[in-house]
Every structure is written in structure tokens, then in C-alpha cells.
Amino acid sequence: MKHDCDYHPGAPAKWHCGECQIHYCSRCMPDADTRHRRALCPQCSKAMRYLGAATEVVPFWNRVGAFFRYPFHSDPLIVIAICTLVPVVAPANLIGILIWLVLALALFKYTYAVINHTAEGHLKPPPVSVAFSGSGFDIVILQLLVFVLMGGLVAAAGMLGGPLLMMLALAFVVLAMPASIMVLAMERSVGAAVNPMNLAMLISRIGSPYFLLYGYLILLTLASGAAQDFAVNHFPFWVSQPVAGFLNSTFTLILFHMLGYLLFQYQEELGFASDLQDGPGEQDTHERDRSARFDADIDMNLKDGNYDRVQSMLKEALKRDRDNALRIGQLYQLLTARNDLNELYRYHPRILGWLADRNDGDAMAAMLASLYAAEPQFRLEDPELTVRCARALYHRGQFKPALKLLQDFHKRFPDSDQLAPAYLLVAQTLANGLNQWEKATAFLTFIQKRCVNHPLHEQIATYLAQAEKREPLKGPKATFAVND
Numbered sequence: 001m002k003h004d005c006d007y008h009p010g011a012p013a014k015w016h017c018g019e020c021q022i023h024y025c026s027r028c029m030p031d032a033d034t035r036h037r038r039a040l041c042p043q044c045s046k047a048m049r050y051l052g053a054a055t056e057v058v059p060f061w062n063r064v065g066a067f068f069r070y071p072f073h074s075d076p077l078i079v080i081a082i083c084t085l086v087p088v089v090a091p092a093n094l095i096g097i098l099i100w101l102v103l104a105l106a107l108f109k110y111t112y113a114v115i116n117h118t119a120e121g122h123l124k125p126p127p128v129s130v131a132f133s134g135s136g137f138d139i140v141i142l143q144l145l146v147f148v149l150m151g152g153l154v155a156a157a158g159m160l161g162g163p164l165l166m167m168l169a170l171a172f173v174v175l176a177m178p179a180s181i182m183v184l185a186m187e188r189s190v191g192a193a194v195n196p197m198n199l200a201m202l203i204s205r206i207g208s209p210y211f212l213l214y215g216y217l218i219l220l221t222l223a224s225g226a227a228q229d230f231a232v233n234h235f236p237f238w239v240s241q242p243v244a245g246f247l248n249s250t251f252t253l254i255l256f257h258m259l260g261y262l263l264f265q266y267q268e269e270l271g272f273a274s275d276l277q278d279g280p281g282e283q284d285t286h287e288r289d290r291s292a293r294f295d296a297d298i299d300m301n302l303k304d305g306n307y308d309r310v311q312s313m314l315k316e317a318l319k320r321d322r323d324n325a326l327r328i329g330q331l332y333q334l335l336t337a338r339n340d341l342n343e344l345y346r347y348h349p350r351i352l353g354w355l356a357d358r359n360d361g362d363a364m365a366a367m368l369a370s371l372y373a374a375e376p377q378f379r380l381e382d383p384e385l386t387v388r389c390a391r392a393l394y395h396r397g398q399f400k401p402a403l404k405l406l407q408d409f410h411k412r413f414p415d416s417d418q419l420a421p422a423y424l425l426v427a428q429t430l431a432n433g434l435n436q437w438e439k440a441t442a443f444l445t446f447i448q449k450r451c452v453n454h455p456l457h458e459q460i461a462t463y464l465a466q467a468e469k470r471e472p473l474k475g476p477k478a479t480f481a482v483n484d
Helices: 064-072 076-089 094-121 140-186 189-195 196-206 208-234 237-265 292-302 305-320 324-340 341-346 348-357 359-376 385-394 401-407 420-432 438-452 453-470
Strands: 015-017 022-024
Touching: 064 076, 064 237, 076 094, 076 237, 094 140, 094 237, 140 189, 140 208, 140 237, 189 196, 196 208, 196 305, 208 237, 292 305, 305 324, 305 453, 324 341, 324 348, 341 348, 341 359, 348 359, 348 385, 359 385, 359 401, 385 401, 385 420, 401 420, 420 438, 420 453
Parallel strands: none
Antiparallel strands: 015 022
């Protein structure tokens, strides 16, 4: 069953809290340990269940083309080539029979590895070495035992209940064969693979898609038989034998890959969790920066309407890291949305500094208007911040707020080294922004007389000349000449 994140609709859920009945996606759980399937609910701090890729996996009926391409990756092609071509050139004696038997076992083993590999979330085939490594051949014996026991079940049904019960038993065995193969591949247990209750439960949990898959498997089997029959009847023996073997192996891998994918798709219903393994690897999130957890908590509390809680969290964060630009910006957005003028006034130096760093003069003008409305005598107490804010306002065309911010600067900060930059900015605002050239000239003259020792003093004559000609106050042109 597909579940979306409760906080990010459309994002597949990765975790579920049984206590709170809340589904979370990866964005909500940046500190979760996906490798070890461990995470604590942000609400109740209890362990959650990992859903893996159960909520985002593409249904198998939408991947039919991918199933048919699966055997043509390099690894399965090598396995198929070895297992079909080597017996052709093997000697026709006991050694040849042994070679054929070993390769048949290797291919059989590889097909079962495909089920496990796919169910674990690997959509690319397992490596060639899986087929020819020394371990894992016991699956062949286990499958033979399953076939024997199922045949015995059908025979026993015929002996006890006659032809009718035997036909019913045979129908169930045929229907449950894919389920039996899946159970055997996952659990490596003959008892589990032949237990009718176990098989019936697996089929019922998957539901109608199992029967859709069953139809695909029948079509695959018929197509494989027809292709092999065509090869045998239309090609010489030395060609038809490897071609038929190649076709049989190819269709078998497709079939087993589909069975593994069905397990992967219905992992939640079947009680296990696995994730896509072959895509771009996700960072092991339990070691990420703690700020990611903090951001996720803010996001969820905002969506739950816990604005007071978010505000307290941000204020506590700013106590620990006073100049954290990210937290200042988040607090500004929250306070602005809540129209909390008292808190805006309390944090205005940091917020205005943040807006100045962003050159966001429009937002700054709106905030200053709110502060002036709440406190008509509001003034900034930091001369450097005052100039920075005024410059941001000037560059955004907010001329009157810039002038108001710099009003009486020489009286408020008479000894500040920012006096010359402040009044030069006033002159530029008056001249370039408001066409008030006489007032601009007065401020430039004030700088020329008052700020004799400031580095800007030597440029004032150029600004005065520009003001006299009614030219934009831009100062002297840059020069790259090198003095001899």
C-alpha cells in the first residue's frame, strides 16, 4: 500500500510511527539511520518502522519492458553464454555430462540469486561470480524436495479423495508454484515453501496482482516454448541446441526477476523492508549536521500550526549562535507573517543586518515602516549598520526611507568614521534619486569641511563638479595607470 508523507504530500513515506500513526518521508527524518533501519519519532520519541521503498516502487505491470531487458545486461549474458555454449563443445561422454550438470546447477543457482537480489532492491543483475561460487548450490536440492513433496501432495489427495480432490490439489499446486518459489528463495525452507497456509497467506497479502503476474508467467512460458520449438524445427541441431538453451535461460531469468520484483513491490504487506540499491546512493543521514534535524522540526511544527513553538526554537538557536544567517532569516519570515512588532523591534539589528547582506532594500523598507508605525522615534543605534541599510535602500530605489535612516547622522554619531560615507550617500540619494542638486551640494560641502582626514575627502571635489553640471554623482573614474 502506498503511503505519502503526512507533512509533504506527494513524497513517499519512508518511516511510520505506530504510536502516533504518522508517516514521515526522508526530508522529515534527516537524522534517521537508514542503514540500520533505526529512527525515533519526532513527536513521541519512540522507535519507528522503516518502510523502505514500499511506498515509491513502480508497479511491476509498468516495468514489463525493463523485465525483458534484464537478461541482456553483461553479467547474465555471460552466465547464459557459458551455460549454453560450453555444453555444445563438451565431449559426448561422462565428462561432458558432468559439465552439463554443473552448468545447469550454476544457472539454476543464479536464477534463485536473481529473486533475492531483486527483492533486496537491486534492479541490476547480480554479478557472474554468484553463479559459480562454491556456496549456495543447496537451493537446487531444496527445490527438488519441494517438487517431490508437491507431487506427493497431489498423489495423496488422489488416494484419499479420488480424482476430484486430486484435480483440486493439482490446481492449487500449479497456482501456488510461483509463491512457493518466492518463499523458498527468501527463506530457504522446504517446510515454508510447501505449507499451504503459508502460500495462501502470501497470495492473499499480494492480492489480485499475484494473479496478474501469474498470467504474465503463463504467457512467458508459452512464448519460451514456442520460440524453442521454432528453433528446433527450423535450424540444424548444432544451431538449434544453443539457441533453444539461450531462449530457455533468458525467459527463466525474466520470470525469476519478475517474482523477485513482486516481493520487492509488496514488501510492506509481506513484513520486510528493502530499498532501491542501484540508484545514486543516499548519504547515511544519521551522521548529518544537526541543523538538518532542526530544520525538519521547524517545518513540521509550522505545518502543525505550532508557531509559538517554532518562534521559541529559533530564539533559542540564536542564543547559541547569535549571527546565524539562516536562523535570522527564518525568524524574520515568521515574525513578519505573524506581524509581531515587539519581537521585530527586539531583533531588528540582526534582521536589518541580514537584509542588508542580501541587499533586500524592499523588505527592509517594509520592516522599517512597521517599526516607525509602532515606535515613531525609532532610530538605529549602530552607525555602520545605519549606513549599510541606507545603501541597500538607495540601490533599490527606496530613497525616502534611506534619507530618513540617515537623518541627523552627524548629531547622533558625531565622531563616527561613517560620517563621510553616510552624507555622501545622502548627497547621491538627493541628486541621483530626487534631483535635489542644491541640497546634495550642501551635504558634499559639509563633508569637504568636516571630514578633512577621511579617505573620501579627496574625491569630494569631483562629486561637487558633477553636481554643478547636474551629472549623476558617481565619483572619479577608475584608472589603471601606473606612476613612473
